[in-house]
Amino acid sequence: MKFDHIIIRYGEISTKKRNRKGFVEKMKAHIRWSLKDIEGVVLTANRERMYVLLNGADHKPVIDRLKGIFGIQSLSPAIKIERDLEVMKTAALYYLNHTLEEVNTFKITTKRADKDFPYNTDEINRAIGGHLLRNTEDLKVDVKNPDLNLLVEVRREAVYLTGEIIQGAGGLPFGSSGKGMLMLSGGIDSPVAGFLSMKRGLDVEAIHFYSPPFTSERSRQKVIDLAGKLAEINGSMKVHIVPFTEIQLLIQKQIPENYSMTTTRRLMMRVADRIREKEEAMALITGESLGQVASQTMSSMFAINEVTNTPILRPLITMDKTEIIKIARELDTFEISNLPYEDCCTVFTPASPKTKPKREKVNYYESFVDFDSLIEKAVSETEVLTVKPGQTFDKEEAMEDLF
Amino acid sequence: MIYFDNSATTKPYPEVIESFMKVTSDYFGNPSSLHGLGVQSEKLLSAARKQIADLLKVKSSEIYFTSGGTEGNNLAIKGAAHSQGNRGKHIITTAIEHPSVEDACQSLTKMGYEITYLPVYEFGQIDVTDLKDALREDTFLVSIMHVNNEVGSIQPIVEVGKLLKQYPNVLFHVDNVQGTGKVTLSLRDANVDLCTISGHKVHGLKGTGILYVREGVRVDPLFHGGNQETKIRSGTENVAGIVALSKALRISMNNQLMYHDKLQQIKTYLYKGLKEMDGVLVNSPEEGAPHIVNFSVPGLKSEVLLHALESEGIYVSTTSACSSKKRTISKTVDAMFHNSARSESVIRISTTYGNEMEEAKQVLAAIQKIVANLEKIMRVAK
Numbered sequence: 001m002k003f004d005h006i007i008i009r010y011g012e013i014s015t016k017k018r019n020r021k022g023f024v025e026k027m028k029a030h031i032r033w034s035l036k037d038i039e040g041v042v043l044t045a046n047r048e049r050m051y052v053l054l055n056g057a058d059h060k061p062v063i064d065r066l067k068g069i070f071g072i073q074s075l076s077p078a079i080k081i082e083r084d085l086e087v088m089k090t091a092a093l094y095y096l097n098h099t100l101e102e103v104n105t106f107k108i109t110t111k112r113a114d115k116d117f118p119y120n121t122d123e124i125n126r127a128i129g130g131h132l133l134r135n136t137e138d139l140k141v142d143v144k145n146p147d148l149n150l151l152v153e154v155r156r157e158a159v160y161l162t163g164e165i166i167q168g169a170g171g172l173p174f175g176s177s178g179k180g181m182l183m184l185s186g187g188i189d190s191p192v193a194g195f196l197s198m199k200r201g202l203d204v205e206a207i208h209f210y211s212p213p214f215t216s217e218r219s220r221q222k223v224i225d226l227a228g229k230l231a232e233i234n235g236s237m238k239v240h241i242v243p244f245t246e247i248q249l250l251i252q253k254q255i256p257e258n259y260s261m262t263t264t265r266r267l268m269m270r271v272a273d274r275i276r277e278k279e280e281a282m283a284l285i286t287g288e289s290l291g292q293v294a295s296q297t298m299s300s301m302f303a304i305n306e307v308t309n310t311p312i313l314r315p316l317i318t319m320d321k322t323e324i325i326k327i328a329r330e331l332d333t334f335e336i337s338n339l340p341y342e343d344c345c346t347v348f349t350p351a352s353p354k355t356k357p358k359r360e361k362v363n364y365y366e367s368f369v370d371f372d373s374l375i376e377k378a379v380s381e382t383e384v385l386t387v388k389p390g391q392t393f394d395k396e397e398a399m400e401d402l403f
Numbered sequence: 404m405i406y407f408d409n410s411a412t413t414k415p416y417p418e419v420i421e422s423f424m425k426v427t428s429d430y431f432g433n434p435s436s437l438h439g440l441g442v443q444s445e446k447l448l449s450a451a452r453k454q455i456a457d458l459l460k461v462k463s464s465e466i467y468f469t470s471g472g473t474e475g476n477n478l479a480i481k482g483a484a485h486s487q488g489n490r491g492k493h494i495i496t497t498a499i500e501h502p503s504v505e506d507a508c509q510s511l512t513k514m515g516y517e518i519t520y521l522p523v524y525e526f527g528q529i530d531v532t533d534l535k536d537a538l539r540e541d542t543f544l545v546s547i548m549h550v551n552n553e554v555g556s557i558q559p560i561v562e563v564g565k566l567l568k569q570y571p572n573v574l575f576h577v578d579n580v581q582g583t584g585k586v587t588l589s590l591r592d593a594n595v596d597l598c599t600i601s602g603h604k605v606h607g608l609k610g611t612g613i614l615y616v617r618e619g620v621r622v623d624p625l626f627h628g629g630n631q632e633t634k635i636r637s638g639t640e641n642v643a644g645i646v647a648l649s650k651a652l653r654i655s656m657n658n659q660l661m662y663h664d665k666l667q668q669i670k671t672y673l674y675k676g677l678k679e680m681d682g683v684l685v686n687s688p689e690e691g692a693p694h695i696v697n698f699s700v701p702g703l704k705s706e707v708l709l710h711a712l713e714s715e716g717i718y719v720s721t722t723s724a725c726s727s728k729k730r731t732i733s734k735t736v737d738a739m740f741h742n743s744a745r746s747e748s749v750i751r752i753s754t755t756y757g758n759e760m761e762e763a764k765q766v767l768a769a770i771q772k773i774v775a776n777l778e779k780i781m782r783v784a785k
Contacts, residue, residue, distance in 0.1 A: 217442045335464045399447065402422045402646050403454055403653065 001094040003059040003077040008050040011073030027071040027173035072168030079161045089131040105142035110152040172201030179203040180283035186222040189287030191333040196315035209244040219341040232389040241383045261353035265304045299356040410753035427643035451649035471612035472580040473503040475599030480507040482622030491543025499735040526688035527556025550582035553735040555695025564593035584655035607651030611644040658756035667693040676767040701744040
């Protein structure tokens with residue numbers, strides 16, 4: 001006895017009308033990708049649901065992977081068996097013994113679509129329920145709020161058993177909302193912002209500002225490690241690493257200290273927007289949270305946002321730090337983010353940045369400096385990496401043999 | 404030479420020594436240094452940590468590097484005790500632990516801690532109901548080895564983990580120095596909080612080891628200093644040894660997948676052969692680990708038999724290697740059978756992947772011959 005298929009229920013997609021097909025296709029592609037190395041599995045879909053036919057593959061690793069796929073509301077393992085009461089009893093016991101969550105109470109719900117089946121629903125319920133009670137310890141029937149509602153569906157061609165409902169990741173299928181550029185620092189917030197954007201169906205590429213020699217190889221590696229974590233969702237993530245030293249030095253020289261932070265952010269926006277244009281993406285994504293630091297006050301964002309009319313998505317804008325940290329821990333990015341290396345935002349931080357910068361003033365200060373050519377230079381010298389999950393440490397060939 | 408003392412130490416794999424040499428000469432930077440050489444060493448360190456975490460199916464951040472089994476066990480037990488403050492003063496362990504667990508626990512009694520030693524029965528195993536009965540309000544730590552180093556009995560770790568899951572304030576430490584690479588244990592499934600592994604028992608180098616500390620579990624450091632290993636174990640990391648350990652562990656776990664049956668066949672052969680031999684009592688349980696067979700020849704001191712075998716080019720041990728110099732009585736065998744003639748005459752054979760059936764045959768024949776010869780002398784002596 002083995003589970004032979006997994007039922008996948010769509011979440012929000014099912015509310016879509018004419019666009020549904022596109023969403024379903026994206027999700028199907030994502031599921032196919034994530035199951036590609038599990039032998040035997042076949043994916044089929046209809047308007048309401050998808051089915052993964054296991055063909056002998058173990059259901060647990062398949063479910064583990066499906067749980068992380070956006071767009072899936074819930075899933076249930078199921079068994080297809082012959083129309084024989086004894087087989088149905090055995091299968092029900094197998095189901096009960098192989099649930100992911102512990103089951104202490106249960107009920108049986110039989111649907112008899114084929115009225116020619118020799119037993120009626122009551123008889124089936126009683127036969128299977130009795131069998132389960134006889135063959136387990138400490139199991140009870142609870143018809144109101146059972147841990148497991150075992151569904152027995154008798155059809156003309158076969159009997160189907162299912163019941164355990166496993167929560168999926170929700171959200172929208174990966175890539176169904178187009179592409180956005182995530183401004184990825186080494187901090188705690190930006191990876192979380194990236195994850196939440198991906199959950200809403202965005203295909204995300206990362207942009208990182210790198211200021212050697214003020215920041216080290218380690219801070220660069222940290223960002224690659226973070227991208228590697230996010231890459232677990234769909235297999236890879238493009239990371240654009242922007243050389244930012246020259247621009248930062250010029251800001252230090254030309255902009256009054258209390259406005260240097262505002263200008264730095266504005267220039268980062270401008271560089272990021274140019275890369276977005278090149279990559280044909282439609283949004284910038286940041287890890288900003290209202291009021292968290294000087295650059296994230298309402299006045300600051302008002303002054304910084306002036307340089308672009310590209311939508312800037314700020315998934316964390318209303319979140320508290322503790323809420324953000326909680327997600328970062330779940331994503332496994334918290335430990336990496338917490339490593340204490342300088343990044344381009346910390347090296348040049350002024351002692352007292354303006355929390356209420358004025359647009360007129362920052363424009364006035366910037367008007368004496370020609371940043372445009374430097375922006376172009378930074379964009380053209382940007383290094384592009386494709387980071388794969390788990391391959392964060394790029395073992396050079398000489399090092400590979402060591403392990 | 405036939406080396407059948409692999410529970411004392413294993414011979415490092417040649418590939419492991421190669422890695423060690425290469426790292427120690429080419430990547431000698433201090434992993435805490437900020438410059439490029441340091442970064443390289445740190446990369447090696449994190450790659451090793453990741454590989455080990457993947458092999459053990461845990462997180463990189465849960466892997467701490469130590470100098471070996473003794474340090475790992477001390478850090479787990481004393482570190483857990485010290486981080487408890489006054490919240491708990493009671494530890495439960497077993498009567499057959501390695502001295503690094505037993506003595507670490509014993510050292511805490513001076514500070515007012517109480518220790519309960521669970522008995523073991525005929526097959527060298529504890530009874531989980533004994534553990535359940537021993538649990539108290541102030542119990543904060545249960546420390547139980549996975550595979551016994553002297554007789555190879557396997558403790559019901561998963562069952563213990565299940566029980567302890569109902570006691571969220573009790574930490575569960577497992578000394579897995581002997582089991583690693585030989586008997587499978589899923590740290591996650593068994594709800595293990597702390598687990599000790601030693602490098603030189605899996606064909607790595609002496610002076611290397613791992614302590615697994617489950618996320619969220621606090622242990623106080625034994626050494627203070629440069630805050631390496633997120634403060635739990637200060638001291639410049641032994642990068643070369645650690646890289647070598649990650650390789651040794653990978654190869655050993657791979658060997659476990661491929662050659663487990665062969666190891667088991669050799670053990671079964673030795674076990675059955677010894678069982679049928681006159682004057683010989685087998686102490687290991689038949690269902691124990693696949694690499695340890697422990698037996699006694701009552702009336703014949705262990706050391707005499709050991710040296711007689713050595714003169715034939717066969718290397719075995721008496722009790723555990725660590726205590727064999729101090730006393731001649733096997734604590735574990737005594738705890739199992741309460742028979743001093745039996746526990747004074749103990750010999751442990753311990754094999755590993757790469758040992759051959761042919762060697763087992765020679766060893767068995769040698770034992771047969773020696774026991775028969777010595778018995779004649781002993782009878783005269785009587």
